[in-house]
Amino acid sequence: MPPTMLSIENLTVSYGTIRAVRGITFKVQKGQIAALIGANGAGKSSLLRAISGMVKYGGEVKFNGTNIKGMAADKIVALGITHIPEGRGIFGNLTVKENLTLGAWLRRNDPEGVRKDYEHVLGLFPRLGQRLGQLSGTLSGGEQQMLAIGRALMSKGDLILLDEPSMGLSPVLADEIFRIIDEINRAGVTILLVEQNAFMALQLADGGFVMENGQLTLEGAASELLTDPRVRQAYLGV
Amino acid sequence: MAYISQQLLNMLQLGSIYAVIALGYTMVYGVLSLINFAHGDLFMIGAFLCFIATAKLHLPFVVVLAVAAIGTAVVGMAVERLAYRPLRAAPKVSAIITALGVGVFIENLTLAISPYPRHVPEMIPNVSWNFNGLTVSSIAVLVVLLSVLLMAALDFIVRKTRYGMAMRALSWDIKTLPLMGVSVNAIIALTFAIGAGFGGAAGTMYAMAFPVIDPYMGIMIGWKAFIAAVVGGIGNIRGAMLGGYILGAVETLAAVALPSTYRDFIAFTLLLILLIFRPNGILGQPKTLKV
Numbered sequence: 276m277p278p279t280m281l282s283i284e285n286l287t288v289s290y291g292t293i294r295a296v297r298g299i300t301f302k303v304q305k306g307q308i309a310a311l312i313g314a315n316g317a318g319k320s321s322l323l324r325a326i327s328g329m330v331k332y333g334g335e336v337k338f339n340g341t342n343i344k345g346m347a348a349d350k351i352v353a354l355g356i357t358h359i360p361e362g363r364g365i366f367g368n369l370t371v372k373e374n375l376t377l378g379a380w381l382r383r384n385d386p387e388g389v390r391k392d393y394e395h396v397l398g399l400f401p402r403l404g405q406r407l408g409q410l411s412g413t414l415s416g417g418e419q420q421m422l423a424i425g426r427a428l429m430s431k432g433d434l435i436l437l438d439e440p441s442m443g444l445s446p447v448l449a450d451e452i453f454r455i456i457d458e459i460n461r462a463g464v465t466i467l468l469v470e471q472n473a474f475m476a477l478q479l480a481d482g483g484f485v486m487e488n489g490q491l492t493l494e495g496a497a498s499e500l501l502t503d504p505r506v507r508q509a510y511l512g513v
Numbered sequence: 514m515a516y517i518s519q520q521l522l523n524m525l526q527l528g529s530i531y532a533v534i535a536l537g538y539t540m541v542y543g544v545l546s547l548i549n550f551a552h553g554d555l556f557m558i559g560a561f562l563c564f565i566a567t568a569k570l571h572l573p574f575v576v577v578l579a580v581a582a583i584g585t586a587v588v589g590m591a592v593e594r595l596a597y598r599p600l601r602a603a604p605k606v607s608a609i610i611t612a613l614g615v616g617v618f619i620e621n622l623t624l625a626i627s628p629y630p631r632h633v634p635e636m637i638p639n640v641s642w643n644f645n646g647l648t649v650s651s652i653a654v655l656v657v658l659l660s661v662l663l664m665a666a667l668d669f670i671v672r673k674t675r676y677g678m679a680m681r682a683l684s685w686d687i688k689t690l691p692l693m694g695v696s697v698n699a700i701i702a703l704t705f706a707i708g709a710g711f712g713g714a715a716g717t718m719y720a721m722a723f724p725v726i727d728p729y730m731g732i733m734i735g736w737k738a739f740i741a742a743v744v745g746g747i748g749n750i751r752g753a754m755l756g757g758y759i760l761g762a763v764e765t766l767a768a769v770a771l772p773s774t775y776r777d778f779i780a781f782t783l784l785l786i787l788l789i790f791r792p793n794g795i796l797g798q799p800k801t802l803k804v
């Protein structure tokens with residue numbers, strides 16, 4: 276068993292009286308892709324926001340054994356957690372190149388590494404290379420998702436939290452994005468993948484979690500979940 | 514002819530000062546959508562720091578300018594830290610009321626320390642050159658040059674540096690910026706430092722051109738510069754400069770054509786009319802910080 280990278284214990288998130296996450300416990304192993312699936316409003320994004328320090332929460336989050344509860348979001352990035360938020364979080368008033376540069380904000384002392392990663396990202400997404408000087412608000416949805424992933428790679432985290440990367444993309448583009456997520460994972464990056472497209476996510480993932488109404492209802496190996504009748508009925512439409 | 518050129522020069526000098534103050538409003542608004550109504554009073558602090566550095570400490574001009582700008586920048590950061598940051602998540606109107614309150618506080622604090630108008634001694638030798646009847650003073654030249662320099666510097670910072678990039682990103686999406694590893698608090702503090710620093714520099718420029726200063730000087734000039742920023746398109750850096758020069762021109766021309774008591778009345782009326790036709794200002798109101 277590879278070592279645990281992320282450990283969530285009894286995590287709760289509330290917005291006023293709305294209880295979005297109601298006591299969730301799970302672990303993500305180093306080097307894995309863990310898929311978190313569930314319907315709209317299940318609390319998936321809230322869970323990711325808690326991990327990356329964007330919202331206050333109850334319970335514990337440990338990253339590589341360190342308790343990161345209460346840490347500011349920008350400090351959590353420095354530890355090696357990169358969050359690609361729902362809706363991609365592109366800075367539309369900045370150029371493509373500036374967005375990528377911003378991703379490497381904390382790597383001032385590593386210009387050589389940053390330059391290498393920059394080349395690597397442009398190799399993964401040649402379309403970004405053709406649009407470096409363009410305002411990123413004018414990119415298509417697919418290109419924005421590529422930029423969001425590329426920018427995340429620029430921060431060179433060990434864990435990427437990815438919130439619905441296939442949202443709003445054509446099946447072809449979604450395939451392309453999932454292929455790249457796989458490639459990133461093969462290069463050693465651990466990924467917590469939130470998806471509504473359960474089929475694609477579980478095909479890619481090692482392990483999976485199903486979330487309903489703020490709670491985990493199922494968990495297991497992705498291959499098992501793919502054949503689980505409850506998952507098939509609720510999320511795969513078969 | 515010489516008379517008109519003379520007035521043009523006066524316009525340019527006054528407009529330069531308004532423009533530099535307006536840049537401070539626009540910086541903070543462009544990044545945070547917050548109108549820092551205490552900015553006029555920060556300008557006044559800059560003028561008083563300039564007075565202390567000149568009359569009491571007898572420092573050379575460049576040092577005076579640095580003392581006023583940096584000192585005011587520190588005050589601006591303190592205002593942000595103590596008054597605005599606790600309200601960052603509160604409705605905008607709370608921040609506006611707080612800003613007005615901070616302004617009154619600064620005025621009264623200055624009043625308590627130094628209630629009387631002060632005369633600021635000469636900072637540079639006041640030389641005049643005569644070109645066919647047109648008198649150009651060394652002070653006017655320096656004021657205009659300084660404003661151009663400051664504007665170019667700001668333009669560069671916002672467009673070309675990593676901190677300027679972070680400011681623009683913050684103005685687009687303050688929630689996502691921390692996910693890049695950027696400290697939002699640090700960027701906001703820097704924004705206030707620059708905005709207030711410009712106020713302090715403008716205070717020095719003003720004290721050089723119009724050497725009598727008092728604790729209430731920031732109110733009227735602050736409002737005017739604010740209107741200049743709005744006329745140019747608040748949040749827009751080039752708009753702030755344009756608005757400042759337009760205001761300087763309108764005021765100077767009004768003073769030429771009419772009794773001087775009409776000056777502010779005419780200036781404000783014209784600007785309000787302009788806003789009826791271009792409610793978002795001449796260069797438009799952007800959603801985010803624009804160069």
Ligand SMILES: Nc1ncnc2c1ncn2[C@@H]1O[C@H](COP(=O)(O)OP(=O)(O)O)[C@@H](O)[C@H]1O
Nearest residue numbers: 290293295313314315316317318319320321322
């Ligand atoms: N900022 C917010 N303020 C109030 N309620 C929110 C906020 N964000 C999410 N919620 C609520 O929390 C619940 C979970 O939302 P979310 O975490 O976005 O779920 P998911 O990502 O699974 O669709 C929903 O009921 C949603 O309406």
Ligand SMILES: [Mg+2]
Nearest residue numbers: 319320321361
């Ligand atoms: Mg979501």
